[in-house]
Amino acid sequence: MTASTRARTSPAPATPHDPAGSTARGALWLATNGVVVKAAHTVVLLTLAALLTPSALGLVALGSLVANVAAILGTLGTASALVHLEGSTQRVERAARTALSLGLVTSSALAALLWATAPLLASSLRADDGGAAVIRGLTVVLPCLAVAGVTTELLRRRLAFARRIVPDTVSAVVGAVVAIALVIQGVGVMALVAGQVTQAVLMMLLAWVVHRPVLPGWDRADARALVSFGAPFSGAHLLEVVQLNLDYLLVARVLGALALGHYSLSYRIANMPYLMVAVVVTGAAFPYLCRARGADRARAAEVALGVTFSLMLPACLLLALLADDLVLLGAEWAPATPVLALLAGYALLLALLQVCLTVLNAAGRPGVAMAVRLVHLLVLGLTLLVVVDRGIVSVALAQVVVVAAVALPALALARRAVPGTSAARLGADVRPALVASVAMALAVLALRGLDPVAGGGVVALGATTLVAVLVFLIVLRAVGADAWRAVLELLRRREVLA
Template sequence: MLTKLSSRAGELFGFLNRTDGSLRSKILRSGFWQALATFGVNGLTFAKSAVLARLLAPEAFGLMSLSLMAIRGAQLITETGFGSAMVQRQGDWDSAKDTAFTLLALRGLLLAVLMVPVAYGMATFYGKPELVALISVLGASFLFSGTANINLSRTIRELDFKKVAIIENVVGFASFIVAVAIAWWTRSVWALVASFVAAAVIKTALSYILIPGKPVFHIDRKIAMELLHYGKFITASTILMFIASEAGGAVIGKMLDVAQLGHYSVAFLLANFPPTHVAFVLSNIMFPAYAKIQKDLPVLRKTFAQVTDIIASLVMPVMAGMAAASGTMIAAFYGAGWEDAVGPFRILCIYGAIHAIVTVNGYMFNGIGRPDIGFRIAVIRVVSILVLIVPAIKLWGTVGAAAAMSFVMVTNLLYGLYQVTKVMEASWGEVLRPLWPATLKSIAAGGAIWIADQLLPSSKIEIVWLILVGAVVYIPMNIGMIKTVLKLKK
């Protein structure tokens, strides 16, 4: 028995360390390494937020939310799409890498300088002078991330995620240690700032240590124009997606107060933690995979249905269970003083579940060379949120913000599926069918955890029992899907 298990373990280890094989084998192998990277890093991110919630006041999270709003805004508004363009690129890769690297490095330098006046503007608008120093220091991260090894894109293009997983996990661990150590020492928002900058520095350093090839500064005008042509819709889409995702926090910070923004930010983080990171795993794998099959419509339709079934079945039941046990979860992970996060968190679980599916579909559109569809989806999201967010917050506060965000995400899903029917020449039945199993699983998982939450006596370990109940329901429902995925390596 032990010999047989050892043999199978050796076979699996050998499979995971190869780089050859069919497209299906590469997808499965990449899935393992990307999952290791994503769940390792984001497990540490979640642990970091839970630990810091007990060391720092909600106001610190509110200040960091406003600071990162400025950083993400500058980053996304100037998003070139060069990374995606390099992965999707059909021509010679080596001829374009130095141009992409140089443009990204110049962008990083420009953004680092730009964050100083942005910091003063944010501080004036929100009446928080401490934002000047926080945002200016956070801007230094652009200097490092902008000069990361562009050859990292080649490993993603070739569906080789092993070194990516190593880099991401080391960065996540280092960020956790820095944040907790400084929070313990200072009890201030600077713990969050230091961990953010440290992550950028370490990731860039590791990209040169672990990834072969050293880019040089050089610009080829023709190649630059090719990259910009592909990236223009991604640039526009990311600007709009930023406005859509940050609108709730931005308006709450202005209309309410920093403490309520802190509660909303924690609710948003927790509700998006499982779905967005599962989506990140699949998106990074399937983006290059879709690029390889973009001309084969039958294979494209079949792959889309399989991926939708997987992402929906993995995410939707988890979010249903989290919503059902929202009060117990917030109390267990964040402790006293965070009760006001429960209401928005419960509603944002809908946002998170649908967001995962929309995200994977967005990468699919990019992979098949139709980033314009992602742009139109982003336009619809922004316009809808800008119409709904202010009256929703006036009426219901942070709960209203969560409801507006969730409603808009549902409309995004429906419009995206409509576009799928057109580009893949598929019927509505074909694009909706993969969602039904996940819907039934969500009802079962949410119902089971809600009943358990009502029956179990309140205690410090109640959350442990609820997780066990969720596992007992969730694992048997998805075991068939897991077996199907594992057969891909054959």
């Protein structure tokens, strides 16, 4: 074994720059970012739901779908490949210039194509009334996102999460303020477009503030290395976006914009814990998992699953228990309440699947991760084609069944890719959260059974939520004292938080 190999595989002494400690602090920084960004998006979403019709919200969902797919295709995954790329700092900086060139060319070409074909896309998605303008507005900023993506991924590679979140957090808040101000003035769905454009441009500018601008460049070897990892990585991400939005497409085509509005509101709310927990955990864990080896990587994978489950379970359970309060936005949202309860369970399973696929990517198996995404997409597509005409509740139930069927094999593949993981250790990690979640659910059911609380409006909803959170934390602290202390000590010691 060479000295360089030993340096990569041997445990490093605990220092202020210890990667595990940096990953732990990075998770906290990303969690802060996730809370702020999703809070901003939530306020915008609820404002739109309160002031616009369900069909208008469905139009927003379709435009966002096109924009999300285009953002992935616009970079070919080359920015994310910088996190996994091996080599010296000089090589990574050189590769970043190549990634920027690729991203600028492909995203600009794609933005031009979508501008020209927006009317056709809007018509095919049954969004003729304003759909083309929404698509054009949400995709014209693709080059800005490509530029910002290279910088933010470089910062993630270096575990510089404190600087990494600045462009995301500040731009999301400013974009939300712009969108809310315009929608209150009666601008309609284009208010969201204006907010998203503001967010994308500001994100690019702030990325240049927290990190010196990356200039375009080209190296053929770097391009091959980036695309060889980025293409399947991006392919898996694209399949994920299509899989996450296939229900939108089918509901829009078969059931119409009104049903899509009901479904999309429930989906967006249920998806918030996933974005605030699973995306945060895997985002912080991925650069560490790429470099960890042996027992370190196995333990990181276990903790990633344990932390994700322990945070997702109470959040999703609370959403399901309080789903009926969706009618506080207006009686017209009543059809969305059973959908929200089902999709809360779907979000929990989807988060666990996301961790498994992140482990596969970090272990150098992006092709396997993409294959899992493809299977998920195909099975879901076939299932939805059978049930979509039965209504949005059937669509939500199909989501739960299919993701459960895919998550179990994905877990087995992740364990095979990272030998040494322990089901017993994982069970010990999640046991306190299970007990605390049961206690929380009993407390909520008891409160909902009291006439002054149940159906009592926004104040009662807030009080119930507060009691639920307090009960969960108190019981978690009582039954999981050791785990609680370990998480706090993780910020100072060489342990793994993934």
